[in-house]
Amino acid sequence: xxxxxxxxxxxxxxAVSSATGLGVLLMATLFPVMVxxxxxxxxxxxxxxxxxxxxxxxxxxxxxxxxxASEMSLIDFAFxxxxxxxxxxxxxxxxxHFFWQRYLDKKxxxxxxxxxxxxxxxxxxxxxxxxxxxxxxxxxxxxxxWGPQLHIITILVICMLIASILEFIRSFNTQKVFSGLEVAYxxxxxxxxxxxxxxxxxxxxxxxxxxxxxxxSLISIATSFGSASIILMLVLVILTMLAAVTTxxxxxxxxxxxEMIPKLAHSSGINPAYLTIPMLQASNLGRTLSxxxxxxxxxxxMAKISPFEVVKRTSVPVLVGLVIVIVATELMVPxxxxxxxxx
Numbered sequence: 001x002x003x004x005x006x007x008x009x010x011x012x013x014x015a016v017s018s019a020t021g022l023g024v025l026l027m028a029t030l031f032p033v034m035v036x037x038x039x040x041x042x043x044x045x046x047x048x049x050x051x052x053x054x055x056x057x058x059x060x061x062x063x064x065x066x067x068x069a070s071e072m073s074l075i076d077f078a079f080x081x082x083x084x085x086x087x088x089x090x091x092x093x094x095x096x097h098f099f100w101q102r103y104l105d106k107k108x109x110x111x112x113x114x115x116x117x118x119x120x121x122x123x124x125x126x127x128x129x130x131x132x133x134x135x136x137x138x139x140x141x142x143x144x145x146w147g148p149q150l151h152i153i154t155i156l157v158i159c160m161l162i163a164s165i166l167e168f169i170r171s172f173n174t175q176k177v178f179s180g181l182e183v184a185y186x187x188x189x190x191x192x193x194x195x196x197x198x199x200x201x202x203x204x205x206x207x208x209x210x211x212x213x214x215x216x217s218l219i220s221i222a223t224s225f226g227s228a229s230i231i232l233m234l235v236l237v238i239l240t241m242l243a244a245v246t247t248x249x250x251x252x253x254x255x256x257x258x259e260m261i262p263k264l265a266h267s268s269g270i271n272p273a274y275l276t277i278p279m280l281q282a283s284n285l286g287r288t289l290s291x292x293x294x295x296x297x298x299x300x301x302m303a304k305i306s307p308f309e310v311v312k313r314t315s316v317p318v319l320v321g322l323v324i325v326i327v328a329t330e331l332m333v334p335x336x337x338x339x340x341x342x343x
Contacts, residue, residue: 002043002101003094005034009051010090015132017060019052019250019287020294026051027302040110043101045303046313049295050097052250053288053318054089054325055082055280059135062254064152066280069261070273074139074152082277085328089281089321096317104313125170134159160184229270229335236275237282237326244286248293254283274333281325285318 009026016022026048034044055063058078067077104110138155141147150158160181168177236257243253257279265272287293291307296314300307 001034001037002039002047002098005030005039005044006047006051006094006097007090009047010054010056013051013054014057014136017052017057019284020298022052023048023295023299024302027299031303040101040105041303042110042305042309042313043097043105045299045305045310046101046317047097048303049299049310050093050288050314050317052295053285053314054086054093054321055284056086056090057136058139059152059156062251062280062283065255065258066276069258070276071262072273077273078139081273081333082280084332085277085325086281088328089324092324093317093321096320100316101313128166131159131163131166134162229268229274230330232264232268232270233275233278233329234326237278237322240279241282241286241322244283245290248287248290248296250284250287250293253286254279269336271334271336274329274335277333278325278329282322285322285325288314288318 009022009030012026013022016025027045031044031048034047035041039047057063058074063078063082064074066082067074070077070081072081135152135156138150138159139152142150142155164177164181167180168174171177240253240257243256244250247253258276261272261275261279264270265275287295289311290296291311296307296310300310303310
């Protein structure tokens, strides 16, 4: 049941790319179910806090930026390159969750409890559950092969229009439809403001590192070990992971270091995707290990346990996921630019 719940939670991350938003949603829906079927409160909270640790959604801002840094199309990067690695990591984390949560429950002598579940009422029709997944369907359809090639922003706007039209047909209330759109626009504005600030700060940070010779020093150190690609990848993963744990943000560390990838890759002859994919996953995995991250604090508060308890519960699965990401990247992604071009 624990493994099945984790898989369901990971599937929901396709539609909800926000880690905190997904955590709160899972705590309101999946958490009571898990606790009432015999899963401990701490284990259930860990399941709700960790699905966004592995990126699946191709429409996530992180993935779009990573595809650009990797000099690949979004379809090729998200589905053909990153998705197999993500699936392998999710399977490994699910198995690790099962054994680690059982071990902690036995060690701490956790007893079964029952929660009072208040029924969630909604007036929306059941088929509305498909709407959050329409951007992913749009990315697959409008890729230039099956249909005209459209930018991800165009696809998102089309999906919003479809949702608005369906809501108008259902209610025939234009004021209600436009009120809903206003909420969506405000949410977009808040998200864009944060992303723009992060991108500007990341650009300044990357330029500063380049100016002081950090990038060249990193290349020289990696080359001195004989295998520049794996050493560079591990160094960037560790830096990103530590920054994510310290700041509690999955976006900020990745945005800060991903700016260096094109220059770093071209200078050392390394495939950009080989460096980008582990960094992308490490930033989100590191956030799950941070007691000050939004998702951990929100989940811990709703579960009425300490954030450090959530971090302890997620620590082993997250580390297992990180190891699998590194190994899978080494096995499945070409390490050199020459291997990608076939030279």
